[in-house]
Amino acid sequence: xxxxxxxxxxxxxxxxxxxxxxxxxxxxxxxxxxxxxxxxxxxxxxxxxxxxxxxxxxxxxxxxxxxxxxxxxxxxxxxxxxxxxxxxxxxxxxxxxxxxxxxxxxxxxxxxxxxxxxxxxxxxxxxxxxxxxxxxxxxxxxxxxxxxxxxxxxxxxxxxxxxxxxxxxxxxxxxxxxxxxxxxxxxxxxxxxxxxxxxxxxxxxxxxxxxxxxxxxxxxxxxxxxxxxxxxxxxxxxxxxxxxxxxxxxxxxxxxxxxxxxxxxxxxx
Numbered sequence: 001x002x003x004x005x006x007x008x009x010x011x012x013x014x015x016x017x018x019x020x021x022x023x024x025x026x027x028x029x030x031x032x033x034x035x036x037x038x039x040x041x042x043x044x045x046x047x048x049x050x051x052x053x054x055x056x057x058x059x060x061x062x063x064x065x066x067x068x069x070x071x072x073x074x075x076x077x078x079x080x081x082x083x084x085x086x087x088x089x090x091x092x093x094x095x096x097x098x099x100x101x102x103x104x105x106x107x108x109x110x111x112x113x114x115x116x117x118x119x120x121x122x123x124x125x126x127x128x129x130x131x132x133x134x135x136x137x138x139x140x141x142x143x144x145x146x147x148x149x150x151x152x153x154x155x156x157x158x159x160x161x162x163x164x165x166x167x168x169x170x171x172x173x174x175x176x177x178x179x180x181x182x183x184x185x186x187x188x189x190x191x192x193x194x195x196x197x198x199x200x201x202x203x204x205x206x207x208x209x210x211x212x213x214x215x216x217x218x219x220x221x222x223x224x225x226x227x228x229x230x231x232x233x234x235x236x237x238x239x240x241x242x243x244x245x246x247x248x249x250x251x252x253x254x255x256x257x258x259x260x261x262x263x264x265x266x267x268x269x
Contacts, residue, residue: 008043009036009056023237028098033058037066038075041088048083073097135246140228143239147175150220150228153243159186161221161257166193168218168230169200182206190260192216210264219253227253 008014018039025035036056041047047055053063067086070076074097079085088094109116140146150172154160160181164172169191172178181187182204189209193200201209218230218241227250232240244250 009040028095028102031066033062034066034070037063038070038088038094041076041086042091046079046085046087048085050083052086073101135244135248137242137244137246140241140243141239142237143171143233143235146228146230146239146241147171147177149241149243151175151177151180153222153226153228154180154184154220157181157184157222159223160184161188161224161254163190163216163219163257163260164193165191165215165218166197169193169197173200178204178206188257188261190216190257190264210261212260212264219257221250221253221257224250224254226250229253 009018021039022032022035025038026032030038033056036058037052040052040056049063049067050060052067053060056063058066067076067078070088071078074089075094076086076088078087089097138149140149154177162181169178172181178200187206187208189201189206190212191201191209192212192215193209195211198209201207217233219227221227226243226245228241228243230239230241232238
């Protein structure tokens with residue numbers, strides 16, 4: 001029998017939101033079929049394993065394995081009857097569970113960091129080469145990776161020069177980067193952030209901000225020696241940036257920054 005969930009997977013009207021939810025579940029560590037099983041159960045209620053297998057289109061043996069894994073992670077519950085029926089926990093509960101698990105894993109890595117670094121440092125190097133005399137670059141893909149690189153770069157900066165638009169400023173605020181930038185001794189910001197959103201900077205004591213109308217892509221220069229420049233940002237997964245320590249490229253952006261800084265009036269954000 002065809003169920004509503006089977007139709008939902010194959011309904012063009014719901015294709016985009018279903019794909020978005022599936023991507024979230026994949027980001028949280030589920031496999032594709034685990035994500036499908038979860039969504040199916042969450043939207044259809046209690047189901048037998050055979051129903052799940054038939055309506056999603058996966059082998060029954062794999063279905064049982066998936067259900068066991070989801071149960072062990074606290075994402076699926078089962079009835080005490082024969083045959084057993086399965087149901088998914090609420091989506092909000094799944095998010096809380098998966099986020100907590102991820103945070104605990106990160107905390108465990110942080111607790112073991114010194115031990116892991118010691119093991120790494122005890123490994124020998126073999127004819128290790130360097131390229132100190134060459135310009136270097138790094139292409140970053142995905143918003144999380146881009147902002148993680150920015151966060152790492154600005155953490156020990158003395159001077160920071162930044163050009164950003166309002167969306168960039170809000171994202172950096174949400175990622176906790178604005179708080180890190182505020183700790184730098186010398187910060188200059190050129191931004192198209194609206195006066196009503198100026199608190200993004202003011203709340204953390206960043207006052208050396210000049211406002212422009214034009215919207216430039218995000219650029220951050222650290223100590224005039226390295227730079228991150230966002231070159232594409234359509235959505236979370238389709239975001240790209242370049243990191244570089246190229247003197248020529250950095251000096252070009254510094255010239256642009258100096259020109260903009262002189263051309264705009266101080267704005268009391």
